[in-house]
Amino acid sequence: MNAQQKGFDFDAVRKPAGAPYQSHSETSRAAAEAIASKAGTIRRVILDFLVGLGDHGATDEEIQTGLVMGANTQRPRRVELVRAGLVVDSGKTRPTLSGKAAVVWVAVGKGGAV
Numbered sequence: 001m002n003a004q005q006k007g008f009d010f011d012a013v014r015k016p017a018g019a020p021y022q023s024h025s026e027t028s029r030a031a032a033e034a035i036a037s038k039a040g041t042i043r044r045v046i047l048d049f050l051v052g053l054g055d056h057g058a059t060d061e062e063i064q065t066g067l068v069m070g071a072n073t074q075r076p077r078r079v080e081l082v083r084a085g086l087v088v089d090s091g092k093t094r095p096t097l098s099g100k101a102a103v104v105w106v107a108v109g110k111g112g113a114v
Helices: 026-035 039-056 060-067 071-083
Strands: 087-095 101-107
Touching: 039 060, 039 071, 039 087, 039 101, 060 071, 060 101, 071 087
Parallel strands: none
Antiparallel strands: 087 101
């Protein structure tokens, strides 16, 4: 874990509900409220997973499979880690199960360009 990761508050809230949501959608807000108390822990789990993979990194689909986590739980937390500067696009892609190219994400300092 680098100094930037040590100083990051994984439980910091960005919106009143503690997790981002679509303001026009009651179901999105309800989902954000339901996950608010767990969001910091999930961010930490995702970051630890990527740190463990080093410069090999993982696509969103690989993170979801590796952590047995739904896309609607994993992806928003990974986006938050990117916004916090703890996870970056490696510049590489790998195919998804459907054969489409997907970004390979890495933890900063583990193949990241920071």
